[in-house]
Amino acid sequence: MAIVVMGDDEGVASSLVQRLGELGYDAAFCGAGGIAAIGGVDLLVCPFHDAQSLQRRIAPSQTLLESAPAVLACVAAPSAADLRLAMALGFDDALDWPGADANVTEVIERNLRRAEARRAADPFLAQQVSDLQRDQRAGRYIQLGMLPPSPMAIDHYRLRHRIHPSLMLSGDFVDYFRITDDHFVFYIADVSGHGASSAFVTVILKNFSRRLRREYRPRMLREPGDILVALNREILENRIDKHVAMFVGVVNMRENTLHYANAGHFPHAMRVHAGEATLLELMGKPVGLFEQVAYESQAVAFGEGDDLVLMSDGVLEVMRDAGLDGKERHLRDAAATYGGDIDRLWADLGVSTNSAGPDDITCLTVTCEP
DSSP states (O other), X not given: OEEEEEOSOHHHHHHHHHHHHHTTOEEXXXXXXXXXXXXXXXXXXXXXXXXHHXXXXXXXXXXXXXTSOEXXXXXXXXXHHHHHHHHHXXXXXXXXXXXXXXXXHHHHHHHHHHHHHHHHXXXXXXXXHHHHHHHHHHHHHHHHHHSOOSSEEETTEEEEEEEEOSSSSOSEEEEEEEOSXXXXXXXXXXXXXXXXXXXXXXXXXXXHHHHXXXXXOGGGGTOTHHHHHHHHHHHHHHTOSOOEEEEEEEEETTTTEEEEEEEBOSSOEEEEETTEEEEEOOOOOOXXXXXXXXXXXXXXXXXXXXXXXXXXXXXXXXOOSSHHHHHHHHHHHHHHXXXXXXXXXXXXXXXXXXSOOSSOEEEEEEEEOO
């Protein structure tokens, strides 16, 4: 059964999703604005701070509250008036947060039984949920089919990736492909938002990859910022109200050099050379926001034994280091230690594939082998 943690306090939401995953539940995070796009929800869990913020967050999701049991995770002690408001909004139960595992399990199980009872009493609803879940799974299979093989060798370079979605469909995407005898292109992209609407943009990205292989201009091999300009124009022309943070690189395999550009992607890409990780810091606006935009391109040596490690910002949500500076240091240390070994990288950073996090998490590595 699917549990959705809903709210705008991502710190509390992340801890809820992680704890529920550790207790064996299928839990995912969604901001209140995107909750209506989710299908197959059995239980809503909402962090509670105060009545005013609760009412503001719940308003866009009122119809969903009528069809699925909902639980307040009480970060702050609610007053009687708060509880009356929660009941009026459609909440069925409450739990203290953080609480003992036994208490959390008891409340969650009680409300999942309610969900099962509702479904059994309404065959039409049960069929609707089943259809939505089937469509989501079909979309996931299609999305997986758009991704390149992992690992994949292009001459003496080896590329690997892994995507761990927060929902069935992901707004993160990667691609890599040979573009000339001496060059290959790769990128990591993070579409704004979550779920089906963001996953749709990954189809545009894949189509752009295919067209780029046929229609690239030679200057793009030295100035990959031009690739971002072309993609920016395409996303704006589609009028999909989404933007994409993206790092794109072009490797010259004959010269062992990397030319790269950045469109608002963070954390920064990390080049590992001689056991030391260096950030490839480069500024740039996400694609799909501004009509008039230019992107700077830079180059760096990328030779035998070197690794390039790229992560989407979802990893920052699950890392337990204090502050952004601490997380960046941990990322550099992990990249320097493990290079292109994604399994050991994720284990070190605290990424668990047993439960969904509050955001999509993606890793892309490129290794120059002997």
